[in-house]
Amino acid sequence: MLLPDNLTATPHECGDCPIRHRAVCARCDTDELLRLEEMKYYRSFEAGQTVIWSGDRMDFVGSVVSGVATLTQTMEDGRTQMVGLLLPSDFVGRPGRQGAAYNVVATTDLVMCCFRKKPFEHMMEITPHIAQRLLQMTLDELDAAREWMVVLGRKTAREKIASLLAIIARRDASLHLVPTEGKLAFDLPLTREAMADYLGLTLETVSRQVSALRKDGVIELQGKRHVIVPDFDRLMEEAGDDSDGGLLS
Amino acid sequence: MLLPDNLTATPHECGDCPIRHRAVCARCDTDELLRLEEMKYYRSFEAGQTVIWSGDRMDFVGSVVSGVATLTQTMEDGRTQMVGLLLPSDFVGRPGRQGAAYNVVATTDLVMCCFRKKPFEHMMEITPHIAQRLLQMTLDELDAAREWMVVLGRKTAREKIASLLAIIARRDASLHLVPTEGKLAFDLPLTREAMADYLGLTLETVSRQVSALRKDGVIELQGKRHVIVPDFDRLMEEAGDDSDGGLLS
């Protein structure tokens, strides 16, 4: 509100950065961190703000420090599909590419740790730790994208909703490192429309299926956004997945 | 036919390898290639054979030299979704992971250039050229996966078929480096069922939509598999995409 373009936000030392051990810089030693500090700056965004427009030139890459953002692609006639959900520690931007390929939108208040692209690219070439970590993260994202292709291509609306809730619950749990045994609870960082864009559904269908899952006791709701999962295995069954994968993998 | 487990196939020198400049080894110098030669071997598979079962332990990684393979994931009740289409030069396997995450099946006769995993992983750590190239390829695959999420989530059956044909046509054209101006022709490397698994449809719907596109003059068929595209822009329109992207990007 106070800043015209959100150019500054509470700066951190990398040392006490909340995503220090999960982000691209996870493997860097203190010397490498020092060099990163020189090219980094923080930006914050309010819920609803667009971070990057598809096609725009990108002169930075960065990590989500706190908050949630979405990656979406839109067809000419307006149909939109979310293709990524960016949670804290996720990386944004593609080294070696000029323009952005997707829209990036903050769905909650968002803080990003940005690096000027040119210096970062240069550092990637001479710092194997960064390239190695980025490769690892990209492979993980590719796996996640492929899981999501199964959801989009083969699951019913109900299974889709259950799958999305399970994913958010799981990622949320892996942040709050205290495993809340038994019941799980979290806030949905997405509107019904954003959920629909993620799942390839309409917002009406999302609303109906959420109601149905609530009526069937799979989830409980406090308000529209706060979700309680009494039995995670039950949720996984509804998602159509093997119930093997524990909360933390 | 002659070999029990297809352990050998016409070996190449890397020097005259058809995928030399596109595969994971694209950036390697002659010295690095020599070291790769030591850990590499060829395997060939007949159309229909399974290369890897999901969950199996993988002791190799490798590149598709010729032919086509698919990456598929199957739900407990048998619903299956293809999550990758592997064409010549594409990479198979994930360094740093024990088991395979997907089924890999040869859909045509297939030749792979395999590297024993342990030595390859070791070489990746000391050879930035390989890791850099692998990162680039993985980022490209991630982009392709995200494009595919739009297809799965938001396109109609007709648009899905047109999109798949466009993708195969484009990748096929980028192999036969002579751009056949005007008309395009190629062989479908997939059965109707495989196309259905790729697109999140049933094989009947695939068949109907292929017939419809043929009746509307968007494509011509010679037999069931040979496709002729008289007007590529028309096909792109049917796919619901911007008609900007040329054949080669």
Place this chain on the structure above:
DNA sequence: CGCAGAATTGATACATCTCAAGCTGGGTGG
């Protein structure tokens, strides 16, 4: 208080699935 964005619920339309019946073409054995 009342407005606006978000969400829910209802009625109907329609695209795709499902089940079922043939068709086609290439390979094989008699």
Place this chain on the structure above:
DNA sequence: CCACCCAGCTTGAGATGTATCAATTCTGCG
């Protein structure tokens, strides 16, 4: 050489899940 066979494919008719259009109800906030 032919008849048969069978996987792959096509086509049809009816069922069904989700989209669409429309009306209401929530909820937070100025």
